[in-house]
Amino acid sequence: EVQLLESGGGLVQPGGSLRLSCAASGFRFSSYAMRWVRQAPEKGLEWVSGISSRGDFTDYADSVKGRFTIARDNSKNTLYLHMNSLRLDDTAIYFCANGPNWVDYWGQGTLVTVSS
Amino acid sequence: DIVMTQSPDSLAMSLGERATMKCKASQSVLHSSNNKNALAWYQQRPGQPPKLLIYWASTRDSGVPDRFSGSGSGTDFTLTISSLQAEDVAVYYCQQYYTTPRITFGPGTKVEI
Numbered sequence: 001e002v003q004l005l006e007s008g009g010g011l012v013q014p015g016g017s018l019r020l021s022c023a024a025s026g027f028r029f030s031s032y033a034m035r036w037v038r039q040a041p042e043k044g045l046e047w048v049s050g051i052s053s054r055g056d057f058t059d060y061a062d063s064v065k066g067r068f069t070i071a072r073d074n075s076k077n078t079l080y081l082h083m084n085s086l087r088l089d090d091t092a093i094y095f096c097a098n099g100p101n102w103v104d105y106w107g108q109g110t111l112v113t114v115s116s
Numbered sequence: 117d118i119v120m121t122q123s124p125d126s127l128a129m130s131l132g133e134r135a136t137m138k139c140k141a142s143q144s145v146l147h148s149s150n151n152k153n154a155l156a157w158y159q160q161r162p163g164q165p166p167k168l169l170i171y172w173a174s175t176r177d178s179g180v181p182d183r184f185s186g187s188g189s190g191t192d193f194t195l196t197i198s199s200l201q202a203e204d205v206a207v208y209y210c211q212q213y214y215t216t217p218r219i220t221f222g223p224g225t226k227v228e229i
């Protein structure tokens with residue numbers, strides 16, 4: 001069974017930093033491109049960032065470029081999202097998701113709240 | 117970026133009725149290489165992550181009931197639920213992956229009973 005388990009969310013002040021993690025199991029993690037998608041409260045889905053299966057290609061939404069960094073450790077089957085200079089409008093549930101095109105599997109998400 | 121729009125914003129239906137919702141892309145998502153449309157549909161129930169229903173515009177994912185069907189090509193797409201069930205209450209999102217890894221989602225259509 002495929003499982004994606006996010007962690008690392010929480011309450012942070014504007015300008016602060018957080019690191020999200022996503023532990024993957026049940027599939028060959030190193031063979032799949034991965035991505036982060038977020039959902040602000042009562043809002044729709046927004047792609048945040050993606051990374052190739054080997055980690056040699058990354059891309060970011062314009063709204064987070066220069067502030068967020070996606071990474072992966074294939075030896076640990078884990079995906080990361082380093083978030084710096086957090087803003088109020090970064091408040092959202094952050095989902096870990098797999099698949100290079102459509103998303104086959106989603107994690108349950110981790111809530112990031114940016115507030116003073 | 118390709119902008120996705122969906123209509124209507126919400127649908128109030130009765131059990132057993134046919135529900136139809138639209139998705140429009142700001143440019144064509146038809147791949148000339150395989151003649152397939154890079155368009156997926158998801159269902160998101162309250163408090164849950166999205167669930168994949170359909171990819172390549174009309175291919176149902178494994179285990180998805182056949183009352184769900186997708187159609188369309190180019191820029192205009194439709195998701196149809198042939199006979200609405202209580203468990204179909206959810207928000208439905210379309211997503212283009214023509215510009216993957218930069219994917220974009222529509223704003224969603226909320227289905228209520």
